[in-house]
Amino acid sequence: MSMQVDNTSTSSVSFGQLGPTSSLQLMFAKLQLELAETAKSQAMGKMDAIAEAQDEQKLVSRLLNEARDKKANTTEAAESSTVTYKNVAKRDENGKIMRDGNGEIIREDRTETIEKGKKWSAMSQEMVDYVDEHDLAMDNTLNDHLQREEQWDVLITSLESRLEELGTNTQQEMVYIQDYMGQYNSYLQGANTQISNSNQTLTSLAKGQ
Numbered sequence: 001m002s003m004q005v006d007n008t009s010t011s012s013v014s015f016g017q018l019g020p021t022s023s024l025q026l027m028f029a030k031l032q033l034e035l036a037e038t039a040k041s042q043a044m045g046k047m048d049a050i051a052e053a054q055d056e057q058k059l060v061s062r063l064l065n066e067a068r069d070k071k072a073n074t075t076e077a078a079e080s081s082t083v084t085y086k087n088v089a090k091r092d093e094n095g096k097i098m099r100d101g102n103g104e105i106i107r108e109d110r111t112e113t114i115e116k117g118k119k120w121s122a123m124s125q126e127m128v129d130y131v132d133e134h135d136l137a138m139d140n141t142l143n144d145h146l147q148r149e150e151q152w153d154v155l156i157t158s159l160e161s162r163l164e165e166l167g168t169n170t171q172q173e174m175v176y177i178q179d180y181m182g183q184y185n186s187y188l189q190g191a192n193t194q195i196s197n198s199n200q201t202l203t204s205l206a207k208g209q
Contacts, residue, residue, distance in 0.1 A: 043181055053173070056166055063130060072149075074148065076118065084110070095140030123146075136162060
């Protein structure tokens with residue numbers, strides 16, 4: 001996203017370049033330039049936040065497609081097998097994430113077994129990590145990360161809601177950016193006007209008017 005700014009001839013004058021002055025016009029111009037830089041910094045910060053949100057949206061979209069695919073392709077296991085997860089959140093008997101006295105997530109390594117003949121499919125480590133990080137709702141009836149076909153629905157709904165939330169937040173951030181860009185241009189134009197007025201005053205004084 002690019003910022004649209006007022007590119008008049010004096011817009012390149014920075015706050016520091018004006019130097020010390022007792023002119024009220026130039027003092028006001030300095031203030032306007034300082035406010036313009038503040039608005040610009042705020043806009044740039046929002047742009048960074050949007051870039052991060054867009055990266056997360058891509059991740060959630062990928063996890064959502066994974067969940068839908070695993071739900072659609074859950075079949076009976078021909079043989080028993082195990083899945084190992086590293087550093088995942090420990091959950092209680094109700095599926096709630098457990099935390100220590102400092103509020104930090106209690107983590108553990110887990111090895112879970114897909115029994116022969118069971119129609120389960122396993123969440124990926126990446127999906128488990130994201131679900132834990134954002135405490136997304138999932139069907140944790142058996143206190144594991146092996147999902148039956150109907151269990152995937154809960155996780156799919158959670159990922160859909162998260163994706164919608166990210167989209168809404170991004171739209172709001174874009175509104176803020178437009179506002180900051182408007183402030184930037186307004187302050188910059190105000191500074192340009194004051195500098196121009198000051199130059200005219202100095203020219204008049206030099207001519208003895």
